Each structure stands twice: as C-alpha cells, then as structure tokens.
Amino acid sequence: TVDVSKLDKLEEDVVVTLCLLEKYFPPSFFDIMVHLVVHLVREVRLCGPVYFRWMYPLERYMKVLKGYVQNRTRPEGCIAERYIAEEAVEFCTQHLSDVSTVGVPSSQKMGVSKPLSGCTVSVVDQDLLNQAHLYVLENTEEVLPYIEQHMIHIKTAYPKFRKRTKWLQDKHNSIFIQWLRFKVQSELEEDNHGASENLRWLAADPNMAVPLYRSYLIKGIKFNIKAQDDVRTTQNSGVYLLAHTMQVASAKDKKPILSNMGFYGVIQEIWDLDYQKFTIPAFRCDWIDSS
Structure with missing residues (x-):
C-alpha cells in the first residue's frame, strides 16, 4: 500500500539522499538508473505502486x-x-x-558457511580481538542472561552511577569479557552447573592467532574483502548493519537514546575466530561517517 499523504515528504527525502550520495561517490556513479529514482515518486502518484506495472x-x-x-x-x-x-x-x-x-546451488540452498580462499594466520591487536569477541558474545543468545546479570552487578557495585546509562555501558564493555570468564569458570566448578560446552569455550576467549581470508561464504552469501573487489567487476565487500545501539549528541550528553541505527561499511579483513571447538567468522570493516 502507498500512503499518498507521505509522497511529498518522500520526494524531498529522495533528493536529499542523492545529495548525500554525491559526497561519497564519484560522478561516474550517477548514471541514468540512479537519476531514475528522482522520478519514482511522481510515477507512483500518477500510476500507483511500481510493482503493478514494472517489466523487470x-x-x-x-x-x-x-x-x-x-x-x-x-x-x-x-x-x-x-x-x-x-x-x-x-x-x-x-x-x-x-x-x-x-x-539452485546446493551451498545456497543449505546455507553453508565456509572459506572460499586460502588463509594467512596473523596475531592481531588485542584491543581489536576483544572488540570482535565482545561482538560475538553480545549477539549470542546463550550469553544474554549473563549480560543482564553483569549490568545488575555493575549497578550494585557502583550505586552512584546507576542512572548514567552511557557510563554503565562503557563499564560493561570494558570488563564483561573478564567477568564472564570467571563467572563461567565458577559455575563449572559446581556439580549441577547449567553452562553448555559452547558457552565454556566462548568464555575462554578466542585464539590470538587469527586466520585471515580474502573471501568467505556465509549462509550461501559470498563476501570479499575490499582488496579482492578492487580487481573485480562485481563487488561483494559492502555491508550494512542495523544495530540497536546508544546514540549520544556529544561526549557530554547525559541522556543517551537507545534505538536502531544503520551503519554502512566496507570489509577490510575477514577473521575466523578460533574458539578451539568451533570457529566464528567476523568482519573488520571501515564504516562510513554519515554525520
């Protein structure tokens, strides 16, 4: 369905979006197909939704x-x-x-994930490795209860800062990896612990020697690093991440807002984090500053 009352605002947004794209892409990018977007709203107003009449x-x-x-x-x-x-x-x-x-290729139908190139093993920076490891933990369903416990632990340990959301989040990010490691170790010492085998290895941190790949297949979708795409016609190094994150107006903002925010980036390296019993691919990206 099309909300006619929003078409004028949509037409303005299209123009602004194209102006923003001109900040990041060369003039050769703006061919007739990109220019066509400017006229889509007028076509919808005259003829209705595009999918009723397009020939693609x-x-x-x-x-x-x-x-x-x-x-x-x-x-x-x-x-x-x-x-x-x-x-x-x-x-x-x-x-x-x-x-x-x-x-339909079997790899795409079955959602296979595997490397598509040879690897080079590199000892990465500890801070970058911690960022990747924290991202894995934050997006693992089994770890979510521990995240809630840790936030309660921080608020209890630092009662003066319990209302400062940004400070609590920064503190959580800085010490959660170590806290989870000791927490899981203490649970494993109990007879009736509920920690699974996967959680045990996740809490133990990944290997610092990280295999780096130029191309990787994840659930049937191929991803390349930027250096690989520079010598190819097709591009598979661009990524989009919709994150539920904290937004602040400045470093002094004491009232941050939690909301969904989209990030656009280019893959620079593809890591395969080694947790001894399993591996998890991760992308190191350069993100576009849209501010």
Whole structure:
C-alpha cells in the first residue's frame, strides 16, 4: 500500500539522499538508473505502486528463455522442449527425496558457511580481538542472561552511577569479557552447573592467532574483502548493519537514546575466530561517517 499523504515528504527525502550520495561517490556513479529514482515518486502518484506495472520480471525471464535456445534456426522449438523438460524434472523432485532443486546451488540452498580462499594466520591487536569477541558474545543468545546479570552487578557495585546509562555501558564493555570468564569458570566448578560446552569455550576467549581470508561464504552469501573487489567487476565487500545501539549528541550528553541505527561499511579483513571447538567468522570493516 502507498500512503499518498507521505509522497511529498518522500520526494524531498529522495533528493536529499542523492545529495548525500554525491559526497561519497564519484560522478561516474550517477548514471541514468540512479537519476531514475528522482522520478519514482511522481510515477507512483500518477500510476500507483511500481510493482503493478514494472517489466523487470518479464525481462529477466526472457533472458532465461533465451538461454534455452541451442538451435538458432528453431528457437521456438528449443524453448518449448527445454521448458517442458525442466518442468517435468522440477515436478519429479517434489516427489523424490535427497534430490537437488533445478537451478539452485546446493551451498545456497543449505546455507553453508565456509572459506572460499586460502588463509594467512596473523596475531592481531588485542584491543581489536576483544572488540570482535565482545561482538560475538553480545549477539549470542546463550550469553544474554549473563549480560543482564553483569549490568545488575555493575549497578550494585557502583550505586552512584546507576542512572548514567552511557557510563554503565562503557563499564560493561570494558570488563564483561573478564567477568564472564570467571563467572563461567565458577559455575563449572559446581556439580549441577547449567553452562553448555559452547558457552565454556566462548568464555575462554578466542585464539590470538587469527586466520585471515580474502573471501568467505556465509549462509550461501559470498563476501570479499575490499582488496579482492578492487580487481573485480562485481563487488561483494559492502555491508550494512542495523544495530540497536546508544546514540549520544556529544561526549557530554547525559541522556543517551537507545534505538536502531544503520551503519554502512566496507570489509577490510575477514577473521575466523578460533574458539578451539568451533570457529566464528567476523568482519573488520571501515564504516562510513554519515554525520
């Protein structure tokens, strides 16, 4: 659905967004397709939602049909035979087990994660490693109860700062890794501890010798580092992160706001954090300053 009352504001936002893009991209980036965005709101106002009338699906499918042609003197026959054959095979796969769907690579269908290049092992900076390790912990569901416990622990230990949200968060980030390590170790000494094997190795910190890869497949999606993309036509080094983070107006802001914020970046290194029993890929990125 389209809210007509918001179209004018949307048209203004499109212009402002394109102006912001001009700060980061060269003039050659702004071809006719980028300029087309300026007219989309007017087209929606005149003709309704774009998806009711666009031709992209038909154009893409024409490319598929064109690939069916093996005999240029009989293109229609080639298309008909190939279409019937593929339709029959697709129908059969729905009634057979342990078969792959036509046209879908198994790695993408199964969500496989694996490196796609050779690695170089490097001893990374301890501060950077702690940042990556903290990010893994903060995004692991099994660790979330410990994060809540640690925040309560900090508020109890520092009652004068219990209302200073930013100070509490900074303190949590600086000592949570060590606190979790000792917390899990103390639980493991108990007979009926609830710590799992994965949590045990997560709390033990990753190996400082980190394998670095140039290309990595994560759940069927390929990611490259910037240096790899510099010599290629296709680009797979750009990332977008939607984070629930604390936003402050300045260093003296005592009333930060927690909200979702989007970050755009470019992958500089792909790390494979080694937790002895398993590994977790992580990206070291350069983030765009959108301020």
